[in-house]
Amino acid sequence: MSARVSTPSRRLAAIGAIIALVVAVTAAGIAIARNGGGSGKSEPTAGAQPSFDPQQPTYDRLEKITSRRDAGDPLAVGKADAPVVLVEYADYQCSFCGRFTRETQPELVRKYVDEGVLRIEFRNFPIFGKDSERAARAAWAAGRQGRFPQFHHELFAKLRKGDALAEDKLVDLAGKAGVKDLDRFREDLNGSAAEAAVKKDQEEGYALGVKSTPTFLVGGRPLAGAQPLKEFEAAIAQAKAVKDAAGKSGK
Numbered sequence: 001m002s003a004r005v006s007t008p009s010r011r012l013a014a015i016g017a018i019i020a021l022v023v024a025v026t027a028a029g030i031a032i033a034r035n036g037g038g039s040g041k042s043e044p045t046a047g048a049q050p051s052f053d054p055q056q057p058t059y060d061r062l063e064k065i066t067s068r069r070d071a072g073d074p075l076a077v078g079k080a081d082a083p084v085v086l087v088e089y090a091d092y093q094c095s096f097c098g099r100f101t102r103e104t105q106p107e108l109v110r111k112y113v114d115e116g117v118l119r120i121e122f123r124n125f126p127i128f129g130k131d132s133e134r135a136a137r138a139a140w141a142a143g144r145q146g147r148f149p150q151f152h153h154e155l156f157a158k159l160r161k162g163d164a165l166a167e168d169k170l171v172d173l174a175g176k177a178g179v180k181d182l183d184r185f186r187e188d189l190n191g192s193a194a195e196a197a198v199k200k201d202q203e204e205g206y207a208l209g210v211k212s213t214p215t216f217l218v219g220g221r222p223l224a225g226a227q228p229l230k231e232f233e234a235a236i237a238q239a240k241a242v243k244d245a246a247g248k249s250g251k
Contacts, residue, residue: 056242058220059219059220059221060220060242061220062208062217062220062221063085063217063219063220063239064220066085066087066204066208066217066220067085067087067119067121067220068121069081069085069119073121074143074144074146074148075121075122075123075124075139075140075143075148076119076120076121076122077109077113077119077120077149078113078116078118078119078120079116079119080119082113082116082117082118082119083117083239083240083243083244084112084117084118084119084218084219084236084239084240084243085118085119085120085121085217085218085219086108086118086119086120086121086216086217086218086219086232086236087121087123087216087217088100088120088121088122088123088214088215088216089123089125089201089205089210089213089214089215089216090122090123090124090125090213090214091125091126091127091128091132091136091213092126092132092135092136092139092155092156092165093126093128093131093132093135093165094127094128094213094214096213096214096225096226097156097213097214097226098156099226100214100226101152101153101156102153102156102157103226103229104226104228104229104232105120107229108120108229108232108236111233112236117236117240118236122139122148122152123201123204123205124136124139124140124197124198124201124202125201125202125205125210125213125215126198126202127212127213131165131166132165133198134165134166134167134170134189135155135165135170136198136201137188137189137190137194137195137197137198138151138155138170138173138174138185138189139151139152139155140188140189140194140197140198141174141185141186141188141189141191141194142174142177142179142185144184144185144188145179145180145181145184145185147174147177147178147179150177150178151173151174151177151179153177154173154176154177155173158173167186167189167190170189171185171186171189212224212225214226216232218232218235218236218239219235219236219238219239219240219242219243220239221235221238221239223235
């Protein structure tokens with residue numbers, strides 16, 4: 001119940017208002033991604049005009065209700081006012097989530113985040129049981145001490161699906177990630193605030209129709225799975241072009 005109280009009423013109301021449309025569009029986007037849609041044959045370049053998409057108003061609304069743009073969010077990297085926001089729903093026992101973090105995210109950070117074009121916001125979406133939930137709470141706890149990115153990468157660098165994620169193991173990884181106060185880390189990991197934060201992310205994902213990890217929204221446009229780098233580049237370029245066109249038209 002605490003997660004529902006902590007969720008801003010504005011976001012819940014917005015989700016509730018368009019939930020049927022969101023689920024339909026998200027499901028369609030995920031199905032297209034899984035079937036190899038958006039293969040990059042007509043990838044937009046950074047300066048291209050966006051191609052017409054009748055679903056764009058829905059993507060715009062999704063971007064508004066899912067991107068938090070909180071400058072103090074410890075589970076995000078990039079400027080709060082970056083034109084494009086990538087929201088990732090992931091599980092720490094998901095091997096494809098790990099592949100994205102190790103192989104694709106560093107390139108996105110170098111090419112887009114560091115240039116002020118992209119912001120990446122992480123959402124804990126544990127679907128593999130208690131170990132995944134414990135790891136999600138641990139990631140949140142590391143963020144409380146400003147070490148979420150380091151802990152996030154430490155987990156995905158060292159662990160694979162099926163590895164034990166016992167509390168002592170997570171504390172050990174936190175120490176290697178530079179978390180200074182491990183007693184506080186352990187306390188935060190087991191606290192009600194961590195449970196509420198993870199529950200909030202889960203509820204948001206389920207409301208949007210997310211069923212598997214990793215699932216991404218790039219400028220509100222669904223992208224499922226650890227897709228090749230070019231798919232993210234095309235989605236970012238498309239979202240950036242839409243924002244640029246909206247800016248020129250004064251919207």
